[in-house]
Each structure stands twice: as structure tokens, then as C-alpha cells.
Amino acid sequence: MKTLREEGDYPGSEASFRRFILTSQKRGIVKAITERHTQRKVVYLTRNGERQIGIEKSAIAVNGETFNHDRLLAVVTKNFLDFDCVEDVVLEHDLIRGKRVGEIKGHVPDAVIYMTRGKKKLTIAFELELTLKDKKRYLDKARYYKDSAIYDYALYYFYSTGVYKSHKNEISKTLGSKTLEKILLAKNTKLFNPDYKFLETSIFYQNEEVLIGEVF
Numbered sequence: 001m002k003t004l005r006e007e008g009d010y011p012g013s014e015a016s017f018r019r020f021i022l023t024s025q026k027r028g029i030v031k032a033i034t035e036r037h038t039q040r041k042v043v044y045l046t047r048n049g050e051r052q053i054g055i056e057k058s059a060i061a062v063n064g065e066t067f068n069h070d071r072l073l074a075v076v077t078k079n080f081l082d083f084d085c086v087e088d089v090v091l092e093h094d095l096i097r098g099k100r101v102g103e104i105k106g107h108v109p110d111a112v113i114y115m116t117r118g119k120k121k122l123t124i125a126f127e128l129e130l131t132l133k134d135k136k137r138y139l140d141k142a143r144y145y146k147d148s149a150i151y152d153y154a155l156y157y158f159y160s161t162g163v164y165k166s167h168k169n170e171i172s173k174t175l176g177s178k179t180l181e182k183i184l185l186a187k188n189t190k191l192f193n194p195d196y197k198f199l200e201t202s203i204f205y206q207n208e209e210v211l212i213g214e215v216f
């Protein structure tokens with residue numbers, strides 16, 4: 001709710017914003033849930049709400065099966081926009097709907113980060129990994145990123161130390177340790193906690209773990 005109010009540049013008070021959201025819920029424009037761990041209230045558009053902003057055929061509508069993943073994806077990726085070097089972050093549904101060059105060929109990442117380092121433009125595929133998937137599946141995806149000419153890097157983001165270690169060990173063993181120069185692995189075990197701080201995220205970069213702010 002706080003982020004939505006700030007992003008929407010709402011001119012009224014916090015109380016009036018809450019009344020606005022409650023009215024929108026009653027009219028079937030938005031739905032809202034309260035996160036069990038953080039007690040944050042998460043608001044999202046219904047199909048009816050999407051039609052009211054002019055989207056008739058949409059890939060935006062929330063899927064109940066992926067809701068947990070998608071809301072956390074929004075929480076994490078929004079933070080990258082605070083880095084001066086990051087120009088844009090585009091989520092999967094916009095990649096598919098907008099048919100941006102390159103992204104719809106092969107695997108579509110959870111998001112793409114566009115940034116500039118020095119004078120070089122970089123395109124980074126972003127993957128939020130909450131659970132340990134089938135080994136062949138995640139190695140095939142890593143192999144795709146390793147060989148891809150579309151993405152300069154792929155950045156995987158974990159909250160589970162076990163899932164992080166599994167990816168790191170298997171990618172290095174199967175695809176070679178140099179693969180971890182292109183596939184970057186980030187971890188923050190407090191992702192589900194009320195005291196989650198993005199800048200406390202560690203990232204395996206150039207063969208050592210550093211804070212994410214040292215890379216971006």
C-alpha cells in the first residue's frame with residue numbers, strides 16, 4: 001500500500017488513499033491480500049480493473065499459482081531502479097506483450113534489467129528462484145544464458161541458502177566455473193521477513209561474495 005501510494009503520486013492523505021482502495025475493492029477493480037509474514041497489504045488489478053485502464057487482452061492478470069513468486073518479483077526488481085546505472089526494469093508480462101527484440105526468443109526471463117556501465121549498455125536477464133526445481137530444468141536454463149548473445153549477464157536471486165548452493169555447485173560442475181562469470185548468483189535470506197533490506201543482498205561476483213551495491 002505504501003509503495004502503491006508513492007508510485008501513484010496520490011495527492012491525498014493516507015486515510016483517504018485507504019478509502020479509495022477499499023472502494024475500488026468493493027467495485028471489483030482491485031483485489032488485496034495481507035502477507036502472512038510481513039503484514040504488508042498487496043493490491044493488484046482484477047480483469048475488470050485492467051479493462052478500465054484499456055487493456056482488453058492482457059498477460060498481466062494475476063495467476064493464483066504464481067502469485068507468491070510474482071509479488072516478490074515486483075518487490076525485488078523495483079529496488080534496482082534506485083541504482084543510477086539502471087535505466088529500466090521490464091517484467092515478463094511486458095516482455096511478452098511488447099514483443100521487445102530478442103526477449104521472446106528462447107527462454108523468457110522473469111525480468112530484464114537494462115543498465116549502463118561506463119559507456120557500455122548491458123542487458124541482464126533476471127530470475128527469482130524461490131524453490132529448487134528439477135536439476136535438468138535449471139541446468140538447461142543456465143546453459144541457455146551461458147550461450148545467449150541476447151543477454152550480457154543473467155542474475156539469479158535466491159532466499160534459500162540450500163537452493164543457492166545447489167545452483168552454484170551444479171552450474172560450476174556441469175557447465176564450468178567460468179559460467180559463473182556470466183551467471184551471477186545473489187542471495188538474501190530475509191526476503192520473506194518484515195526487516196528485509198535489498199542492499200543486504202550478497203552476490204557471487206568475480207569469485208567472491210560481495211554486497212549487491214558493489215556490483216551495481
